[in-house]
Amino acid sequence: MSDLHPTRPRTILRGISSRAWEHPADRGALVALRKLQGFDVVVRKLSGLINERMVKMLLLGSAVRVSERQFPTVHRLYVEAATTLDVQELPDLFVAASPILNALTIGMDAPTIVLNSALIDLLDEDELRFVLGHELGHALSGHALYQTLLTYLMIAGQTLSSVPFGGVGLFVVRTALGEWARKAELSGDRAGLLATQDVAVAVRVQMKLASGGHLDQLDQTEFLAQAREYENTDDLGDSLMKIFLLDSMTHPMGVVRAAELRRWIDSGQYGAYLAGEYPRRENDKDATISDEAAAAADSYATSFQQSEDAATKLLRDVGQGIGNVGRWIGDQFKGS
Numbered sequence: 001m002s003d004l005h006p007t008r009p010r011t012i013l014r015g016i017s018s019r020a021w022e023h024p025a026d027r028g029a030l031v032a033l034r035k036l037q038g039f040d041v042v043v044r045k046l047s048g049l050i051n052e053r054m055v056k057m058l059l060l061g062s063a064v065r066v067s068e069r070q071f072p073t074v075h076r077l078y079v080e081a082a083t084t085l086d087v088q089e090l091p092d093l094f095v096a097a098s099p100i101l102n103a104l105t106i107g108m109d110a111p112t113i114v115l116n117s118a119l120i121d122l123l124d125e126d127e128l129r130f131v132l133g134h135e136l137g138h139a140l141s142g143h144a145l146y147q148t149l150l151t152y153l154m155i156a157g158q159t160l161s162s163v164p165f166g167g168v169g170l171f172v173v174r175t176a177l178g179e180w181a182r183k184a185e186l187s188g189d190r191a192g193l194l195a196t197q198d199v200a201v202a203v204r205v206q207m208k209l210a211s212g213g214h215l216d217q218l219d220q221t222e223f224l225a226q227a228r229e230y231e232n233t234d235d236l237g238d239s240l241m242k243i244f245l246l247d248s249m250t251h252p253m254g255v256v257r258a259a260e261l262r263r264w265i266d267s268g269q270y271g272a273y274l275a276g277e278y279p280r281r282e283n284d285k286d287a288t289i290s291d292e293a294a295a296a297a298d299s300y301a302t303s304f305q306q307s308e309d310a311a312t313k314l315l316r317d318v319g320q321g322i323g324n325v326g327r328w329i330g331d332q333f334k335g336s
Contacts, residue, residue: 017279021190026183063094081133081195111139133195134188210254227259
């Protein structure tokens with residue numbers, strides 16, 4: 001791991017709430033769950049089926065816990081990211097030997113972050129700070145809660161698939177949770193950007209992950225143009241294929257993540273946060289389900305209206321046609 005970029009000051013986001021970086025669709029679901037008294041207790045009880053203590057012991061026995069004396073550079077970057085996000089209590093951080101470019105946050109009562117060694121080999125310090133901020137975002141948002149639920153549903157789905165109609169309702173729930181999981185990754189990316197406060201770094205991470213690290217062979221402008229081509233395909237078959245592909249994915253595709261982050265920056269919200277205008281933890285209790293649901297609906301509606309994807313445009317045109325027919329019929333009755 002090398003650092004080719006000089007350290008620069010970052011704004012400390014004191015008292016920032018996880019609602020600040022949560023995607024509207026992610027935030028709406030999380031606020032709803034936080035309002036359900038006892039829901040977290042039920043899921044934590046279920047978590048006994050996949051013993052969190054067993055996972056912790058596995059990490060202690062086979063991975064390396066990061067500290068000032070073990071992976072000290074990673075520890076410094078971790079503390080810096082946590083300081084910027086004003087984290088009150090640092091989750092344990094482990095480095096696991098793995099060639100897979102991945103990191104994850106597990107556990108509900110005591111979140112633990114696991115960083116695969118391949119990321120340390122691939123990323124420079126700024127990029128690694130982004131990844132650590134991303135995982136801290138997951139931990140602070142409590143994403144492990146629904147990720148655990150999704151795991152249980154996956155297991156249950158395999159059991160119920162042989163029962164006539166037994167898997168239909170479960171499929172709908174699993175699909176919804178899969179969409180939630182993908183939006184949670186976008187939330188994590190926003191947390192990562194707030195932790196590193198360097199737009200070029202955030203996009204660079206996605207470029208490296210997509211290319212396996214061959215950054216010298218890539219161009220950022222063309223990479224983002226590739227994202228637009230993927231999102232705005234004018235072939236209906238390609239649009240339907242994207243739907244089928246996403247159903248089995250818990251993460252958005254890399255080029256899409258870069259484009260989504262760019263859109264969030266262009267919205268002005270990121271700049272406002274750095275200027276001190278962000279939701280604070282002290283006001284979390286006042287967040288309402290109705291407001292967050294409305295924000296989620298607005299987010300999806302905006303995406304639907306602005307999308308150039310063939311399937312979305314077809315649905316939009318059909319909807320507009322139905323609306324026009326409805327208005328014509330209404331006018332006839334008014335004329336009568």
